[in-house]
Amino acid sequence: MAAATRYLVAPSEDVPEGGRCVVDVAGRTIGVFRFDGRLAAYENVCPHQGGPVCQGRLVSRVTEVLDAEKRSRGTDFDTSDPHIVCPWHGFEFSLGSGAHPGRERIRLRGFPVEERGGNVYVTA
Numbered sequence: 639m640a641a642a643t644r645y646l647v648a649p650s651e652d653v654p655e656g657g658r659c660v661v662d663v664a665g666r667t668i669g670v671f672r673f674d675g676r677l678a679a680y681e682n683v684c685p686h687q688g689g690p691v692c693q694g695r696l697v698s699r700v701t702e703v704l705d706a707e708k709r710s711r712g713t714d715f716d717t718s719d720p721h722i723v724c725p726w727h728g729f730e731f732s733l734g735s736g737a738h739p740g741r742e743r744i745r746l747r748g749f750p751v752e753e754r755g756g757n758v759y760v761t762a
């Protein structure tokens with residue numbers, strides 16, 4: 639197995655808060671996301687059937703609102719948990735964990751990401 643290498647992704651301003659940058663690095667396509675003041679990087683390959691998941695729509699997690707008797711009172715958005723939706727068949731993943739919200743073992747492949755000197759780097 640080859641040692642991991644740190645790669646320059648983009649200048650920091652190319653990954654704004656709430657935004658993303660999808661780049662080719664070391665023979666892979668990787669999406670870098672900034673949300674809640676942090677960065678996350680995932681391979682642009684959906685674990686379902688290989689779709690370009692990092693190019694999907696960004697949405698807040700949908701939660702069910704329950705009353706005191708646990709009856710449904712509709713749905714709401716949890717803005718503290720941004721998700722990405724794969725454009726091929728709609729599988730959804732948490733940007734914070736990379737996991738599918740209903741099946742935690744189905745996950746995006748993540749990579750270490752850091753910001754230094756005004757640039758964003760991924761280790762792959």
Ligand code: FES
Nearest residue numbers: 684687689724727
């Ligand atoms: S390939 Fe992503 S949901 Fe099917």
